[in-house]
Amino acid sequence: MIEFSHINKKYLNQLALNDLNLTIPTGDLFVLVGPSGSGKTTTLKMINRLIEPTSGTIKLDNQDVTEINVQKLRLNMGYILQNIALFPNLNLQDNIAIQLEAKHVPRSKRVKQARKLLDLVGLPANEYAMRYPRELSGGEQQRVGIVRGISTNPKIILMDEPFSALDPISRKQLQNLVLELHQKLNVTIVFVTHDMQEALRLGTHIAVMKDGHIQQIGTPNEITDSPANNFVKEFFDSVNIDTNITLSDFILDGYDQLPQDNGNYLELPMEATINQLSQGLKGHTDGVKVKTSEGTYRVITTNDLLSFISERGV
Amino acid sequence: MWQDLIKTINTQHTEIWQALIQHIELSLVSLLIAAIIAIPLAVVLIRNKRLAEIVLQITSIMQTIPSLALLGILIPFVGIGTVPSIIALVIYAIMPIFQGTYSGLSEIDPSLKEAELALGLPKWMTLFKIDLPLAMPSIIGGIRVALVLIIGTGTLAALIGAGGLGTYIITGIETNNNSYLIIGVILSSILAITFSALVKWIGSFSQKKIIITFLGLLAIFSGYFGYQKLIGPKNEIVIAGKLGSEPDILINMYKELIERDNQNLKVTLKPNFGATTFLFNSLKSNQIQVYPEFTGTITQTILKNATNSTDHSAKLTYQLAKQGLKKQYDMDYLQPMKYYNGYALLVTKQFAKEYNLKTISDLLPIANKLQAGFDPDFNSLKDGYPGIKKSYHLNMGSIKTMEPVIRYKAIEKGKVNIVDGYTTDPEIKEYDLVALKDDKNFFPPFQGAPLLKSSTLKNYPSIRKSLEKLSNRISNTDMQEMNYQVQIKHKKASKVAHNYLKQHKII
Numbered sequence: 001m002i003e004f005s006h007i008n009k010k011y012l013n014q015l016a017l018n019d020l021n022l023t024i025p026t027g028d029l030f031v032l033v034g035p036s037g038s039g040k041t042t043t044l045k046m047i048n049r050l051i052e053p054t055s056g057t058i059k060l061d062n063q064d065v066t067e068i069n070v071q072k073l074r075l076n077m078g079y080i081l082q083n084i085a086l087f088p089n090l091n092l093q094d095n096i097a098i099q100l101e102a103k104h105v106p107r108s109k110r111v112k113q114a115r116k117l118l119d120l121v122g123l124p125a126n127e128y129a130m131r132y133p134r135e136l137s138g139g140e141q142q143r144v145g146i147v148r149g150i151s152t153n154p155k156i157i158l159m160d161e162p163f164s165a166l167d168p169i170s171r172k173q174l175q176n177l178v179l180e181l182h183q184k185l186n187v188t189i190v191f192v193t194h195d196m197q198e199a200l201r202l203g204t205h206i207a208v209m210k211d212g213h214i215q216q217i218g219t220p221n222e223i224t225d226s227p228a229n230n231f232v233k234e235f236f237d238s239v240n241i242d243t244n245i246t247l248s249d250f251i252l253d254g255y256d257q258l259p260q261d262n263g264n265y266l267e268l269p270m271e272a273t274i275n276q277l278s279q280g281l282k283g284h285t286d287g288v289k290v291k292t293s294e295g296t297y298r299v300i301t302t303n304d305l306l307s308f309i310s311e312r313g314v
Numbered sequence: 315m316w317q318d319l320i321k322t323i324n325t326q327h328t329e330i331w332q333a334l335i336q337h338i339e340l341s342l343v344s345l346l347i348a349a350i351i352a353i354p355l356a357v358v359l360i361r362n363k364r365l366a367e368i369v370l371q372i373t374s375i376m377q378t379i380p381s382l383a384l385l386g387i388l389i390p391f392v393g394i395g396t397v398p399s400i401i402a403l404v405i406y407a408i409m410p411i412f413q414g415t416y417s418g419l420s421e422i423d424p425s426l427k428e429a430e431l432a433l434g435l436p437k438w439m440t441l442f443k444i445d446l447p448l449a450m451p452s453i454i455g456g457i458r459v460a461l462v463l464i465i466g467t468g469t470l471a472a473l474i475g476a477g478g479l480g481t482y483i484i485t486g487i488e489t490n491n492n493s494y495l496i497i498g499v500i501l502s503s504i505l506a507i508t509f510s511a512l513v514k515w516i517g518s519f520s521q522k523k524i525i526i527t528f529l530g531l532l533a534i535f536s537g538y539f540g541y542q543k544l545i546g547p548k549n550e551i552v553i554a555g556k557l558g559s560e561p562d563i564l565i566n567m568y569k570e571l572i573e574r575d576n577q578n579l580k581v582t583l584k585p586n587f588g589a590t591t592f593l594f595n596s597l598k599s600n601q602i603q604v605y606p607e608f609t610g611t612i613t614q615t616i617l618k619n620a621t622n623s624t625d626h627s628a629k630l631t632y633q634l635a636k637q638g639l640k641k642q643y644d645m646d647y648l649q650p651m652k653y654y655n656g657y658a659l660l661v662t663k664q665f666a667k668e669y670n671l672k673t674i675s676d677l678l679p680i681a682n683k684l685q686a687g688f689d690p691d692f693n694s695l696k697d698g699y700p701g702i703k704k705s706y707h708l709n710m711g712s713i714k715t716m717e718p719v720i721r722y723k724a725i726e727k728g729k730v731n732i733v734d735g736y737t738t739d740p741e742i743k744e745y746d747l748v749a750l751k752d753d754k755n756f757f758p759p760f761q762g763a764p765l766l767k768s769s770t771l772k773n774y775p776s777i778r779k780s781l782e783k784l785s786n787r788i789s790n791t792d793m794q795e796m797n798y799q800v801q802i803k804h805k806k807a808s809k810v811a812h813n814y815l816k817q818h819k820i821i
């Protein structure tokens with residue numbers, strides 16, 4: 001359990017956090033969400049004392065964090081950064097095992113753990129262990145970033161906007177990975193994001209923040225069903241589907257297929273909206289057929305629609 | 315010129331090799347010390363930007379001190395030789411290494427620094443495992459700049475007796491010996507290029523190997539110097555000589571004579587050690603124990619209330635020099651050799667025969683036929699032509715001033731028929747010239763004799779006897795001949811010295 005009580009943080013007379021009170025239950029995947037400047041990252045970094053509060057206390061399982069040796073505190077927590085920040089001069093195996101090395105775990109044990117973790121996140125150790133970060137794609141790098149954060153089997157993992165720099169496909173895959181790891185490892189994850197959709201997708205509980213204040217804390221359903229105030233409601237409206245999207249957006253972004261000879265398609269014009277597409281797909285499971293400006297036909301299926309929504313974050 | 319060069323290399327290869335090794339030692343030791351200071355300094359100061367800026371400013375200012383001035387400043391504090399040279403080189407090398415390390419460390423991606431911090435990694439681990447390896451290309455860059463700087467500036471170390479390739483460059487310039495100059499310049503360039511490439515290559519090693527290489531070098535050098543210190547002979551006399559072949563030959567004779575008579579005494583030679591004031595100061599501070607000096611130089615430039623060359627009797631000059639040195643500096647000036655090394659007026663043998671010229675006075679009848687080529691100094695100094703003019707009432711037909719080397723070429727080609735020179739110049743033999751006798755004793759007499767501190771003579775009384783075996787020996791022509799052998803024929807000074815001693819039954 002992580003408890004913030006009466007936390008204030010002042011930067012040059014500006015209040016970044018104003019009397020913040022927050023309890024993060026053990027085992028939660030707790031999401032701090034809000035626009036930039038809302039204080040969510042400041043809140044996260046207070047847990048491992050990268051930032052110290054101006055006043056107030058933070059307790060981990062009833063122990064004040066300032067009473068814990070700061071190095072020990074951090075060595076026993078996972079930390080995953082937005083910029084990934086793998087050490088470019090170390091191979092993946094050494095990157096992953098770096099906290100273990102700092103804890104003087106013998107080399108053979110470290111290597112074993114690192115290789116196990118690589119296998120766990122779908123990067124076969126035999127192939128990847130000795131590679132260097134620069135040889136990997138952004139998504140692959142952040143997989144390594146995640147396992148570097150969990151190498152010591154920490155009880156708490158802090159994630160600071162870990163996926164905001166990734167492409168939509170990698171982002172979705174890594175969100176799945178986080179959900180999977182959260183279940184498997186039985187850890188508390190504190191996850192910061194500015195992306196409401198990501199918050200809804202991941203959070204056991206979500207705290208919506210604005211201007212150093214918590215606006216609402218609740219499960220995803222509680223927040224969508226009964227927003228505490230206008231800010232939370234509007235923050236969510238932005239998530240609702242943008243009805244101005246037309247089929248040409250699908251074609252342009254590549255969310256389409258070649259028509260099959262025996263397909264049973266409904267033909268719609270390029271200007272048809274995303275709502276019309278959804279309704280059309282209800283009746284025609286094979287897909288919706290569109291005539292492009294070159295006169296050829298393309299097909300949009302239900303899968304394309306789902307990919308479009310999840311990856312584009314409409 | 316190429317023949318000269320090849321000849322020089324053939325006879326001098328041991329000495330060249332030694333100078334090269336000396337230069338490498340000097341450079342690497344300085345580089346190592348500079349790195350040991352600059353890298354940790356940058357590591358510490360990376361946390362304090364303001365202080366780092368100040369240090370950077372200071373090191374940049376030190377960089378702007380002209381190297382010669384820096385060496386000059388250091389001499390009163392640490393004397394001459396290797397120590398001040400290394401200090402000066404270290405001062406120059408610190409800035410590039412510090413800057414390379416500092417910028418390498420400060421350019422590390424801030425998110426990596428955040429990761430190091432957030433993962434709770436200990437400081438030593440982030441430094442050695444992450445920060446230094448990431449900064450390594452920049453550090454190596456700094457080291458390479460420093461190395462090239464050191465090897466270049468290191469040639470000046472020869473000026474204060476630290477040896478190295480600069481010996482060849484400086485002697486080359488002073489004695490107008492192109493072979494020496496080329497050897498010095500080319501070898502130091504090659505050295506700079508080779509070592510720069512070597513450092514780059516080492517820089518591509520893994521961190522572990524770099525550290526091992528570094529520690530290895532450190533161990534080798536400290537071991538080497540420790541060993542040298544340990545085995546360093548207790549009874550050692552350092553004999554130095556001014557620039558040029560003549561002092562080189564003389565000190566080789568000194569060495570042979572002393573070592574022959576005193577089995578337990580080791581003589582170390584420092585040829586081409588520097589100019590008058592420098593040698594004299596070195597002697598004063600006991601960095602060297604003996605060097606050959608001229609009587610006239612002592613009375614004119616070394617002694618306080620110098621006599622200003624009013625008296626031109628050789629005997630009297632020697633006495634004045636000897637007494638003055640004893641009184642003012644507590645030094646002993648041993649018996650002089652026979653030859654006079656001073657200004658002379660030179661004509662070709664043919665010309666001398668034609669007009670029956672033996673003395674300067676003999677020139678008077680043909681004064682208007684004389685076409686002189688004079689060194690600019692000789693033409694303007696009171697001791698030179700203006701004095702001759704007055705003393706002998708000699709007005710030469712025409713006078714051109716020209717550089718020392720050119721004036722010998724000019725007389726050879728018949729462009730002039732009389733030139734000035736030094737009585738022991740090997741060119742006298744080479745171009746078949748004769749020196750006219752200074753029958754009015756106008757030119758101040760320059761007789762060479764060993765100069766040493768009285769305390770040295772007290773410690774090693776026997777060396778007086780050894781050194782004075784040369785008293786009243788070596789005539790002008792002997793010296794000319796030996797200079798000719800070394801300077802023109804590129805024979806080894808030690809060999810020429812030995813042959814002379816043997817031939818004249820001194821040993």
